[in-house]
Amino acid sequence: MITVHHLNNSRSQRVLWLLEELEVPYEVKRYERDPRTMLAPASLRAVHPLGKSPVITDGGDTLAESGAIVEYLVERYGAGRLAPRPGSKERPRYIYWLHYAEGSAMPPLVMKLIFSRLKSQKMPFFAKPIARGIADRVLTGFIEPQIALHLDYMESELGKSAWFAGPDFSAADIQMSFPLEAASARGGLDDRRPNLMGFLGRIHARPAYQHALEKGGRYELLR
Numbered sequence: 174m175i176t177v178h179h180l181n182n183s184r185s186q187r188v189l190w191l192l193e194e195l196e197v198p199y200e201v202k203r204y205e206r207d208p209r210t211m212l213a214p215a216s217l218r219a220v221h222p223l224g225k226s227p228v229i230t231d232g233g234d235t236l237a238e239s240g241a242i243v244e245y246l247v248e249r250y251g252a253g254r255l256a257p258r259p260g261s262k263e264r265p266r267y268i269y270w271l272h273y274a275e276g277s278a279m280p281p282l283v284m285k286l287i288f289s290r291l292k293s294q295k296m297p298f299f300a301k302p303i304a305r306g307i308a309d310r311v312l313t314g315f316i317e318p319q320i321a322l323h324l325d326y327m328e329s330e331l332g333k334s335a336w337f338a339g340p341d342f343s344a345a346d347i348q349m350s351f352p353l354e355a356a357s358a359r360g361g362l363d364d365r366r367p368n369l370m371g372f373l374g375r376i377h378a379r380p381a382y383q384h385a386l387e388k389g390g391r392y393e394l395l396r
C-alpha cells in the first residue's frame with residue numbers, strides 16, 4: 174500500500190490528485206505546518222531526513238521530491254496513462270514541464286514568499302525600515318519581474334496546445350498545477366493571462382482533483 178505523507182497546504186496535494194487520477198489505492202498520513210514558522214513538524218524527518226512533503230512510502234521504499242514521485246507513480250502504476258508514449262513527439266515536452274515546475278517556476282515564487290514575509294517579521298524597530306527597504310528592492314527589482322517572465326512564457330506555451338505536453342492531459346499538468354496555483358495566490362496571476370486561468374479552471378473541475386481535496390483536507394496556498 175502506498176502511503177502519502179501529506180503536509181497541509183503543500184505540494185503533496187498534487188500526489189493525492191495523481192493517485193486519484195490513476196485510481197490507485199493509497200493512504201494519507203497528515204502533518205500540520207507550524208502556524209508561526211510554516212515549517213513541517215519534526216515527525217516528518219523520521220520518514221525522510223529533509224522532513225519535507227511530499228514523501229511517499231511504497232512497500233519498503235521511501236521516495237521524496239514531487240517530480241520524482243510523479244515520475245515513479247506514472248511509471249509503476251500508470252499502465253500507459255497520463256504520459257505520452259516514450260519516443261512520441263510529445264514526450265520531450267512532457268519531461269520538460271515535469272522538471273520545469275520545481276526547477277524553474279517555483280524558485281521565484283518561493284523567494285516572493287520569503288521576502289514578503291521578511292517585511293512583517295518581528296525585529297528591533299530600527300532594523301525594520303532597512304529590512305523593508307531591502308525586501309522591496311529585491312521584490313520589485315528581481316523577483317516580481319522573474320515571476321512575470323515565467324508567467325508570460327507559460328501563458329504563450331498554453332496558447333499552443335490545450336495542455337502542457339500537448340493535446341492530452343498528462344501528469345506534467347498535475348506537476349505544473351502547484352506553481353500556477355501559487356502564482357494565483359501570490360504571484361499576480363489573474364485574468365490578464367486567460368490561458369493560465371483557463372488551465373486552472375479546467376483542472377479544478379476534474380473529479381479526481383476534487384476527490385484529492387477531500388482526502389488532503391484544507392488547501393489554501395500561502396500568500
Ligand SMILES: N[C@@H](CCC(=O)N[C@@H](CS)C(=O)NCC(=O)O)C(=O)O
Binds near residue numbers: 182211212225238
Ligand atoms: N522540490 C521539493 C520541495 C519540497 C518542499 O519544500 N515542500 C514544502 C511544502 S510545499 C515543505 O515541506 N515545507 C515545510 C518545511 O520546509 O518544513 C518537492 O517538489 O518535493
